[in-house]
Amino acid sequence: MAQSATNKKLSAWRGGVSPFSLGYGKVMMWIFLLTDALTFCGLLASMGASRFGHDVWPDPNHVFHSVPFFGSWNAPLVFVSFMTFVLILSSVTMVLAVHAGHCKNKAGVIKWLTWTLIGGVTFLSCQAWEWTHLYMSGAWWGSFNDLATSPVSSFEHFFNPSKPYVTAALAQDPEMALSATHNFFNYFFTVTGFHGLHVTTGVILLVIGLLNTINNTYEHRGHYEMIEKIGLYWHFVDLVWVFVFTFYYLL
């Protein structure tokens, strides 16, 4: 008994078995996603540190409260909740595409990949609208960095006056409120921009995967593992958004 267990262990080092029962590409995708998660953690944690280092901070409910086609309707959280649902649903259609690939069901893969693609493009369009909207209201990388060009009246509406110290800080220490606003938007555009870059990459991968499926590439290869790898990446994008949603829009 002990002898056979030793032999089994040794054979893993001789080759011919897969210790993780995973293909090389999938393992490498996981390692890449781990490093990418650390990058996003760095961005979000430094945003958190900056927020913790300021006594006041812009209130997301006062910054993100607009919905396209609804003009002056004051609706915090509504639009970004819609974006979140779009991304969650596209994650579900992606996992259904992976499942169809597992069953070697080409028609199913094409159908679900197309829905995922639609979800990804919808999300990116929403983000483009939101960025444009914020840009129009004066927010961008490096904006709100000087009280001479950005007086208190240009950023006080980003704050919630019923939160502790906000009214006092805006009146008596506008430099600190300005610094908070400056950091808030720098981190916002960097984090959502880096995430949007990932969504864009994911959409490109989805297009490639869809074309390859239609061209029977995976059918000839004998497996749809490439769809699984694209799926891992796409779920990771969804995972990151779950955290961005919490730390940018809810808290």
Place this chain on the structure above:
Amino acid sequence: MAQTHHTGSELELFEGDQSKLYSGVLMHHEDINSSESKAKVRKLIVVTAILSIVTIVEVTVGLILFKSNPDISKIAIHLGIIAFFVILTMVKAKYIVSVFMHLGAETKHFKAIILVPAFVLMGWLITALLTDSAYHLAISDTFGFTVKSILGTHLPYYK
């Protein structure tokens, strides 16, 4: 690429990536109409429902908090709100990673390879950065009151 794949011998097809031969990716195909496959899809639908419900709860609580304006200068209330959202976020992350990304069904050692570095490095990074900004708050005249008022020894000079 596809045209090289007509010879039929698996060894020829995967000369550059033999992990395909041993990881079982070529073997465990199933029938999409089988009851096993349908059970998997049902599980995915259940997870989708959980993710949606958690998101709806988060948004509802967020809106209630926005309308009711709880007194977050009380540290217990502030930390409670943060903990509530962070825990719900971790619940969603758990479902996405373990079911959608299939990590829950991988081998024990592979889970460890992914999760241990993630938790250790991220935990340390967050601890280090928050400690640093707490120090920044504590030494700064301008930004000095949050930490001190938590400790109950100081009120903002401009209050």
